[in-house]
Amino acid sequence: MAKIVVDVMLKPEILDPQGNAVASALPRLGFSFAKSVRQGKRFEIEVEGEPTAAQLAEVEKAAEVLLSNPVIENYVVRVEK
Template identity: 55%
Template sequence: MARVIVNVMLKPEILDPQGQAIAGACERLGFTGISQVRQGKRFEVEVDGEPDEQTMTDIRQIAQTLLANPVIEDFEVHVH
């Protein structure tokens, strides 16, 4: 059993109002020194056995079709 992580974040050029709201709240609460916050999604995918090349290809395919919207989001896949 192994765990593969898929991180999905908005592309840098896409505005992130949720992240902006969090950054604004940090400042109002007195936490200085934070210039930007971006919010994304993290998926923990448990696979049977050790992940081989085929498994990683499958998970990249799943990320592209189910987990991320490639028009506005980038994703990154790695073994935990």
């Protein structure tokens, strides 16, 4: 059983109200480390056996049509050990 991870983040030029809310809450809680915060989605997909190149291509396609909105979001597909 292998795990394929798809990270979906808003494109850098798109305003991220959730990330901004976190960024402004941090100093109120006494945390001063953050210059900026962006919030996105993470999908963990379990597949049978070792993921093949064909499977990864399928996941890329699914990320494009279902998991992300390519107009405003970027996605990254990777295999996680």
